[in-house]
Amino acid sequence: MVLSIDGLRKRFGDVQALDGVNMRVRPGEVFGFLGANGAGKTTTMRIVLGFLRADEGSVTWLDRPADVWPRRTWGYMPEERGLYLRMPVIDQLVYFASLYGVPRSKARKDALRWLTRFRIGDYADRKAESLSKGNQQKVQYIATVLHDPDVLLMDEPFSGLDPVNVALLKSAFLEMRERGKTVVFSTHQLDQAEELCDSVAIIDQGRIVTAGPTRDVKRSTGHQVVRVATSNDGDIGWLRAVPNITVTRAGRDYAEVLLDAGADPQLVLRAALASGGEVLRFEVADPSLEDVFVERVGALEQDESTLATATELQS
Amino acid sequence: MNVPRTLSNVGHISRREFSVRVRTRGFLIGTLLLIVGVAAIALLPVILSYIDRSETQRVAVHVAAPDLTVDPVVTIAAILNPIGGSGGTDDGAEEFTVEHVADLETARGAVVAGTYVALLDITRGADGDLDFTLYSNRTSGQLVALAQQAASSVAISDRLGRLGIDPAGQAGLFEPVAFGVAWADDENLDPIDDESATVGQDILAFGMTVLIFMIILLYGNWIAMSVVEEKQSRVMEVVLNAATPFELLTGKVFGVGAVALTQYGAIVVTGVAALLLQGTIANALLGDAAAGGLPPGLDIGLLVAFGIYGLLGFLIYAVLYAAAGSLVSRQEDVNSVVMPMNLISTLGYLVAVYSSIGLIDPRATWVGILAQVPFLSPFMMLGRITAGLATPLEVALSILLLVLAILGALWVASRIYAAGVLLYGQRPGIRAILRLVRSGT
Numbered sequence: 001m002v003l004s005i006d007g008l009r010k011r012f013g014d015v016q017a018l019d020g021v022n023m024r025v026r027p028g029e030v031f032g033f034l035g036a037n038g039a040g041k042t043t044t045m046r047i048v049l050g051f052l053r054a055d056e057g058s059v060t061w062l063d064r065p066a067d068v069w070p071r072r073t074w075g076y077m078p079e080e081r082g083l084y085l086r087m088p089v090i091d092q093l094v095y096f097a098s099l100y101g102v103p104r105s106k107a108r109k110d111a112l113r114w115l116t117r118f119r120i121g122d123y124a125d126r127k128a129e130s131l132s133k134g135n136q137q138k139v140q141y142i143a144t145v146l147h148d149p150d151v152l153l154m155d156e157p158f159s160g161l162d163p164v165n166v167a168l169l170k171s172a173f174l175e176m177r178e179r180g181k182t183v184v185f186s187t188h189q190l191d192q193a194e195e196l197c198d199s200v201a202i203i204d205q206g207r208i209v210t211a212g213p214t215r216d217v218k219r220s221t222g223h224q225v226v227r228v229a230t231s232n233d234g235d236i237g238w239l240r241a242v243p244n245i246t247v248t249r250a251g252r253d254y255a256e257v258l259l260d261a262g263a264d265p266q267l268v269l270r271a272a273l274a275s276g277g278e279v280l281r282f283e284v285a286d287p288s289l290e291d292v293f294v295e296r297v298g299a300l301e302q303d304e305s306t307l308a309t310a311t312e313l314q315s
Numbered sequence: 316m317n318v319p320r321t322l323s324n325v326g327h328i329s330r331r332e333f334s335v336r337v338r339t340r341g342f343l344i345g346t347l348l349l350i351v352g353v354a355a356i357a358l359l360p361v362i363l364s365y366i367d368r369s370e371t372q373r374v375a376v377h378v379a380a381p382d383l384t385v386d387p388v389v390t391i392a393a394i395l396n397p398i399g400g401s402g403g404t405d406d407g408a409e410e411f412t413v414e415h416v417a418d419l420e421t422a423r424g425a426v427v428a429g430t431y432v433a434l435l436d437i438t439r440g441a442d443g444d445l446d447f448t449l450y451s452n453r454t455s456g457q458l459v460a461l462a463q464q465a466a467s468s469v470a471i472s473d474r475l476g477r478l479g480i481d482p483a484g485q486a487g488l489f490e491p492v493a494f495g496v497a498w499a500d501d502e503n504l505d506p507i508d509d510e511s512a513t514v515g516q517d518i519l520a521f522g523m524t525v526l527i528f529m530i531i532l533l534y535g536n537w538i539a540m541s542v543v544e545e546k547q548s549r550v551m552e553v554v555l556n557a558a559t560p561f562e563l564l565t566g567k568v569f570g571v572g573a574v575a576l577t578q579y580g581a582i583v584v585t586g587v588a589a590l591l592l593q594g595t596i597a598n599a600l601l602g603d604a605a606a607g608g609l610p611p612g613l614d615i616g617l618l619v620a621f622g623i624y625g626l627l628g629f630l631i632y633a634v635l636y637a638a639a640g641s642l643v644s645r646q647e648d649v650n651s652v653v654m655p656m657n658l659i660s661t662l663g664y665l666v667a668v669y670s671s672i673g674l675i676d677p678r679a680t681w682v683g684i685l686a687q688v689p690f691l692s693p694f695m696m697l698g699r700i701t702a703g704l705a706t707p708l709e710v711a712l713s714i715l716l717l718v719l720a721i722l723g724a725l726w727v728a729s730r731i732y733a734a735g736v737l738l739y740g741q742r743p744g745i746r747a748i749l750r751l752v753r754s755g756t
Contacts (some may be wrong), residue, residue, distance in 0.1 A: 051555055051737060071320075076556035082549030087335060098327050099557035101320070143553060 002026050003048075003066075003151060003182060008057035010043055010206075017043045018054070019206035025184055025199070027062070027150075030177050032193035032214075033186040034293065035203035041186040042079060044203070045153050049076055061151065072100040075149030079156045079186075081140045085129035089115070089139055092128065093146055100147035107146060114142040118168060134165050141169065145176070152176060154185040158192055170196060190289040200289065204297045218286040221295055222261035225285045226268045229254035230277035238275035242268055248291070254281055258291060324562040325569060328554075332541070332570025337577065346578050350585045357589035361597045372432040374462075375416040375425065380439040384476035387437060387469045388413050394465035423450050433458060435466070443477070445470045516617065520701040521671055523621040524694055526579065527628050528664040531693075532657065534575045534629065535636035538567060539653045542640030542736075551736045560733035565725070568633040575629060583618075620700055620710075627717045628693025631724050632656055638728035641735030642743060663691035671698045678704065687713050689720035727752055 003025040010018040018040050025031045035041050046052045048059050050067050059066040061073070084092045090111055097107035115121045118138040123131055128139065137160065144152065158166050173196060176183050187193050193200055194214065201211035210220050225248075228239075236255050239247060244263035249256035259265060265284045272279045287295075336342055355362070374395065376388055392413040411432075416422040422434045433451040440446040447466040449459060475485050545551045554563060639652045666685060670677035677699065686695040686705070692713040699705040705713075734751040735743075743751070 046737065049556055051552070071557055074556060076552070078549065078552035080549040080552070082545075082551065082553050084335075084545075084550055085548055095327065095331050096553065096557060099324055099554065101323070140553075147557075 002062075003184070004058075004060045005044065005048065006058050006060075008044060008047055008059070009055045010047065010052065011055055017206055018047075018057075021057070021203065021206065021208055023201050023208060023211055025182060027182050028177065028180045029182060029198040030173060030196050031182070031184045032197035032200040033184060033203065034188065034190060034193055034200055034289070035186070036188065036297070039203045040206045041203060042155055045076070045155060045184075045186070048153060049074055070101075072102075072147045073150050075144045075147070075152040077140060077144040077152075077154040077157055079159070081137060083128040083136060083139060083143070086127055088125050089120075089128055089131070090124040093139070093143055096143045097146045102147050110146055111142060114146065115139075118142070133160065134162055137161060137165065138168070141172065145172075150181060152181060152183045152185075154183070156187055157185050158187060158189055166192075190293060194289045202293060202296060209296045210292070214289070215286065218289060218292055221287060221292055223287055223291070223295075224259045224263075224265055225256060225287045225291065226259060226265050227254050227256050227281060227283040227285065228268060228272050228279070229281035230272055230275060230279055232275065232277035235277075238271055239268070242271045258287065321559070321562055324558045325566045328558065328563060328566025329568075329570035329573060332567055333573045336571070336574045342574075342578075346581060349578070349582055353582050353586045354589045357586050358593060358596065361593055361600065364597070365600050371410045371412060373430065374411050374413045375422045375431045375434040376413060377416050377419045377422055377434060377436045379419075380437055380445060382439070383437070383445075383473060385469060385472040385482065387435075388415055390469050390472065391435065391462075391465040394468055395461050426450055426452065433462065435462060437466075437469070445473050516701040517671065517698070519617060520697040521668075523617075523625070524664065524667050524671075524697050527621075527625045527693055527697075528660060530575050530579060530625060530629055531632045531660050534571055535632045535656060535660075536649070536653060538571050538633055539636040539640030539649050540646060541567065541571070542637050542732075543643055543646050543649050546641070546644050546736060546739070547646065555736060560736060561729040563736075564634065564637050564729050564732045567637055568630065572626075572629055572633060576626075579625075617697075617701065620697060623714060624693045624696055624717075627714065627721060631689060631693075631717065631721045632660060634721070634724050634728040638731040638735065641732045642738065642748070644739045659690050660694070663688075663694035666691065667694040667698055670695070671702075677702060683709075687716060689713075689717045692717055 003023075005021055005023040005025075008018045008021040009016075021040065021044055023033075023044075033041050033044070043052065047054045047057075048066060061069055087095075090108065093111040094104055094107045097111070098104055102110075112121065112124060115124055118141075120131070120135050120138055123135065128136060131139065141157070144154065157169060161169065170192075173183055173185075197214050199211070199213050200217055202209045202217070210217055212220070226245075236247065236250055239245075239255060239257065242257075244260040245257040245268065246260075247255060247257050257268065259268075269279070269282050272282065374391070376391060378387060392411065395411040395413065416425075416434070419434075419436060422431065425431050426434045429452075433449055436448040436450065438446045438448075445466075447462075447470075449462050449466075451458065453459070472482075472485060475488075476482075480488070545554070558566070635656055636653055639656065640649060643649060643652050666675065666682070669675040670682055675682060682695075683699075683704075685691050686699055687709070696705060696710065696713055700710060730752050731748060
């Protein structure tokens, strides 16, 4: 009863894009698909959607092969946004929905409702090219959900959005979850994944490094994180002396340390008290997804270049 | 494949392709200009004679020979305005009304004033023969020549009358003689007095071949451009989730094909209607029936053949143009990738042209074989049909081959398309394309 991705392999020329990808996405959850550019996120999504055929492996949804489900089961928002620039917004939304079998009159009504909700109702009859980038992205999102798909796959849905639109999109995500829809999105903004996702998977070089419920993934390293602040602002010489820890942040407001597996957080507290200052803050937490990611994969490069080049054919 | 869904999606896609194109101002204006142009060309003879009509000119005849047995006005009018001949309207000659005048001097004044273009004075000379004097503001030109011809005619009638031959007998004298023409070569079966019809048909077939060539080049390149446009604007992946590559490809081909059909259908219908209505329009405007009707040789059979080869030719090239367009990601690169299709269609067109003007012997076996090749037959068969070189069996075979080739091309094209539309960046080489065709995505 899941979206089950088993043993996907895909090679483009000399590049092994996917090297045995396994994932389980439970229906009704928000699932984060994390990885650097070129790690295989887009290729995996394209195989799930049937644009590409895997060299090996299978994809099933609710125990049936993904490709036997009607197209309206799937909603897809590609990383590179695309609209018919010279076509009026409402016309192309109705067109996209009609391809999924939605009657034109219903599609028009729903599209106008969505546009109004996203505060761009006045632009319905304008050509897409006359809209700002942010507004085009909202239209893109409407195009993805207008046919009411059960599974939404979105490639970097937050990239390029301003904070207001990010908030709008987040609320739309959560609403989809409330309605029992399954949302899978890829991102390299790990704080957003942490905020929204019930489960995550981290992919690197075509392989899933770790996957599962977000809390389990965060705990999977066996480390804990301690955030501590004392009245001796920024003086953390005492902290350096504590064994089995790594200082990951030495801010003037607070310091953050990563504990080695099995190390006792109370040792840090004792050292803080012994340092002579007043302890203003002491917090034991799971590592952030970013910590997990850095530990498992290495630093996440913030390269914005297109993922699509990963699928380039070697001639 | 889910057939109802495929049909409905192909319908949605072609409908979008059609309506976004037809709604552009450029298309509307272009088509309107074409229609007006075609109607103008088809109605040119009527228009010319209508323009001429306003210039109808009056010729005065003054007769100072009371014993004249013939009516010079009738004879002169007949010569100045030949009926059904080429001298009447086609070459821009004027139309004339001829009338008697009583007073020579008044009439000369009227010629100077422009009421009459000329005044013909007929007198009986001392030797008994008629003397003619033409008073005009122009002393040479076509009118003078015609007047002289008319004068001779009147004089001959007069001489015959004086010799005692009455007008009824004169008619017998000018009866046409029996005269026949035959081919020296007994094997030549071409119709003899149908020369203008077969020549007309050859020209028509040639014109239709040019039209087919234009449609394929113009709209084929258009299709390739629009595929690249969808890739470049990245809308391709959005529609790819909703529709299969096969649906996208056929929808695009049908949609653009419908645009071509609309545009060229409008032109052909306008042209044929204008030609058919020529007589009626001439009647209404000029009050007499000018030569009208379809050009010699334009029959339903030829139009149907044009429709079939035009449509099938468009389809086979269009699917390949679409596949070619899917292989590149920038519009600047389209030209290089559609080159093979441009070359093959130009080759077929040139062979058709060369064999129709006799540079290549159209009866040669290899030309007959080339005419069966699916990518060439749309250009070559029309000319061969009108030249009587294609048997019905050959026509049927070429159409069958064309249909089979279209199905094959559709299969190959949709495989290339499926992989090509996700391809960004570098253009794949020929080996990579072959691998795509073999393995699919």
